[in-house]
Amino acid sequence: MGTHSFFALRFTLHASRDTLHRNPWCVLDAMPRILIVTGEASGDLHGANLARALKACDPSVSLAGIGGAGMEAAGVQLVQAIGRFDVIGMVGPLALASLVYRFFFMRRLFRSEPWDAVVFIDHPGLNLRYAYFAKAAGLRVVYYIAPQIWAWRPQRMYWIKQRVDHVLVILPFEKALYDEAGVPCTFVGHPLLDVVAPRYDPMSLRAQFGLPSEGRVIALLPGSRRREVQMLLPMLLEAASQLARRDPETKFILAQATTIQDNLLQPLLRESKVPITVVKEQASEVMAVADLALVASGTATLQAAVVGTPLVLCYQTTAWEFWIASFFIRVKWIGLVNLVAGRSVVPELVQRDATAQRVYEEAVRILDDRSIYDEMKRSLAEVRASLGEPGASIRAAKMVLAACQG
DSSP, X not given: OOHHHHHHHHHHHHHHHHHHHHOTTOXXXXXXXXXXXXXXXXXXXXXXXXXXXXXXXXXXXXXXXXEOHXXXXXXXEEEEEGGGTOOTTXXXXXXXXXXXXXXXXXXXXXXXXXXXXXXXXXXXXHHHHHHHHHHHTTOOEEEESOOOTTTBOTTHHHHHHHHXXXXXXXXTTHHHHHHHHTOOEXXXXXXXXXXXXXXXXXXXXXXXXXXXXXXXXXXXXXXXSHHHHHHHHHHHHHHHHHHHHHOTTOEEEEEEOTTSOHXXXXXXXXXXXXXXXXXXXXXXXXXXXXXXXEEESSHHHHHHHHHTOOEEEEEOOOHHHHHHHTTTBOSSOOOHHHHHHTSOOSOEEEGGGOSHHHHHHHHHHHHHOHHHHHHHHHHHHHHHHHTOOSOHHHHHHHHHHHHHTO
């Protein structure tokens, strides 16, 4: 959806207010108007769960936002789809023009309606900047899945103090950082526990995906952003080819994020030397059928831990970006699994180490040594247990509704 959706949203909200004025039994304050802003597939997943929780807590709530298919299916009136609103992968003048357009769009959106609250989800690179416009418009700002200031760029805490009214964190060690800085903060638990089933039936899922009930299955999760897929997927496919040569019975399945279009994925897959089963919008289920997952660094690594699937973490960016980031990164690991565990639970293949040969070697090491495999499974279970209890989305929704009341 594009700008036409923005004007359609305004018409819908104005019509809703006219209806309320005509109906003396309706009270305007009983219908909170909330804008949810995210920027990538994982954010759309959490935004959709938050939207459903908001409607469960208050069926009268009016939700609009920038998101994807998940948020739209959950009842959010999209004013822009995230696939058309991210600048990742753009370069030069195109990226600058795109950013300028987005800033003007967001400033107009924040001023278009008297939103009771704006909820930003993850994606701090742009969302913290958008928060400036939201605060300047006099809106209450809630940040859900807060910027990882403990990992890099701790100076962003200054921006958060200036632009955010309440922070909702999902990792237990984060709250102390915000408390120390004097930023209102609540630990709500991790929302992945709300979307990943307590257990899966791998045999049933294998049948559903057309995979044999016996034999080894390896999952590929190349990421939710265009550029990371372009950089990582060819390497993962080459590693898959090596694994297939070693064991021709091995099957491969790929989880396609909602933000990744077929016209990006299919040309890369056509170059693959092994057949790949592609499944859309079912990352947890793809992990559940696999004996091992090869995963791009990000939320998906923690998702694999919650599912309980051993994994190899991969990360690669341009040499220039990696060099810049090296000055700011303040943690020993980049993977959420290892950060939450406080130790190296899964292998991290970063930058120069992220090669097809290294992925192949790590995969073989894990799969061929049962003691390594079982120990990783036990450690992943400990990581899941440390994330708290399910219900993060409901707890977050209650905090957002409370913010709407001032």
